[in-house]
Amino acid sequence: MAQGYSIGKLSAVSGVNLETVRYYERIGLLPAPQRAANGYRCYTDAAARRLRFIRRGRELGFGIEAIRTLLQLADHPELPCGEADQLTLVHLRDVEARIADLEAMRQELIRLSGCDSDRAEHCRLIEALDRDGG
Structure with missing residues (x-):
């Protein structure tokens, strides 16, 4: 070029x-x-x-x-490529942890979905978000 x-x-x-x-x-x-x-x-x-x-x-x-x-x-x-391999392994552990967090989030969203109430006061998601975390 x-x-x-x-x-x-x-x-x-x-x-x-x-x-x-x-x-x-x-x-x-x-x-x-x-x-x-x-x-x-x-x-x-x-x-x-x-x-x-x-x-x-x-x-x-x-x-x-x-x-x-x-x-x-x-x-x-x-x-030597040891440092690259170490970066890969550390990153892989981080990715696996994020996948586990996302799977837990997915399961919770599945649990909260499909609300059959026609009013927000009985909505599963609204109730879960309004719940005291303590």
Whole structure:
């Protein structure tokens, strides 16, 4: 690629929102690009790959600091991958805990649904929300 990508084109090829691209630059996940003669940002294929890496990490639910660590590992493939595996295991435990919480929420909503009252004063959900938590 001789000319490089504009920020709009980079956004399109990476699947990352334009404002998010700027944010990743500000926080240092994406290196500042070269500037064209007109002052516009000029991104490389490497920037597009990096953004896709970040996007996929975010889609898996990894936080910014975890992604920062994973990028460092990706930038230095000679390093051992134990840290990446540890991040994966910690994140997996968090996801499993959220799934358990969501399943408990689902069961409670099932219990509260199907109210046959025609008045809010007897609505299961309203009663459950109004109940004293103590």
